[in-house]
Amino acid sequence: MSLPPTAYVILGMLRLGAETGYDIKRAVEVSTRFFWTISEAQIYPMLARLDKDGLIVGHDASHGRRKRRAYELTPKGEKALIEWLSFEEPLPFEVRDVALLKLFFADAAEPEAAIEVIRRLRSRSEQELGVLRAQEAPSAELAESGGGRFPAIALRAGIAVHESLIAVAAELEAELAAESG
Amino acid sequence: MSLPPTAYVILGMLRLGAETGYDIKRAVEVSTRFFWTISEAQIYPMLARLDKDGLIVGHDASHGRRKRRAYELTPKGEKALIEWLSFEEPLPFEVRDVALLKLFFADAAEPEAAIEVIRRLRSRSEQELGVLRAQEAPSAELAESGGGRFPAIALRAGIAVHESLIAVAAELEAELAAESG
DNA sequence: CCTAACATGTAAACTGTTACATGATTCC
């Protein structure tokens, strides 16, 4: 019974305290989306499947008339999560980035336009960095309250990636600006 | 007439000297795949479409009995490529990385298993770095022969990303080893 | 002679997103 990474995102988020599909969605938006995105349309069917497979259990937690279904990990689900963490498998690093793609082909453009391509790449990464930095405080809090230190650590990795992209872009801008006078 | 990024990969590669679908496939494998992958099954249909749209022209270039179809950019195609480079659009940085995902959820594992997760992440990025570094010489050559400098520049960005991931992982390994040691 | 590389293409399957549909509750 092998599960897609999406399933482990859900198991992992339930372990970190999320209860509903909606909780998971919000948690992903501010954390794992930097290295693994999942959408609503994947979450709800996957919750149903994991429940059916006995990795999680759901119960009705409606507030009055408001529908709400809360889930928690079963021992079997926790075991599956832990085993996945230690499972040896290929770990491809897949990136889709139009900004870097444009940089690669920037020889086709005029020098000024090429510099602009780099500027936009840097600006994009600066924005991403801002979002990531805004998560530093909440995830440090989570770590101190005993909720786990690794979310903050993974955040550090994401920050490092964008910082290095910004550094390369800034260097490049200086180089190219110097050339064109 | 808006085209998917895949179309620009093809236009860009033709501009850099590729002639056939096969050429494009090989070029992508050693270059753009680090920030944008495309497969055979996308290349050939897209070549046909771009030809139909007048952005490229194909002619038969068979060697004896060996089928071969060579394409080149039309002025319209080159214009489309240049306009795309300057086109303002959102530039999402999408990453799919199981290694970072496991790092995020590593609190569920025993400390030693968590360190192993980091080691594997580092080892993965070291391998990727090796592949990227192997491209430095050929892409520097391309730049010196007047074939364009930006492929080498984009490579620098890829190298920087993995170097920063390796640095973070090494730091982390030392931190965690000191704690458990 | 045989293997690797050259070369083109398609069908089926799979994955994932966008948009839609629906409605309750809380806060201003």
Add this chain to the structure above:
DNA sequence: GGAATCATGTAACAGTTTACATGTTAGG
């Protein structure tokens, strides 16, 4: 009263990959 947030779910669509199908030619 209205907007934002909480909350669940599906259908249609778009994009991508895998596997298959086929054949040539250069080099060891």
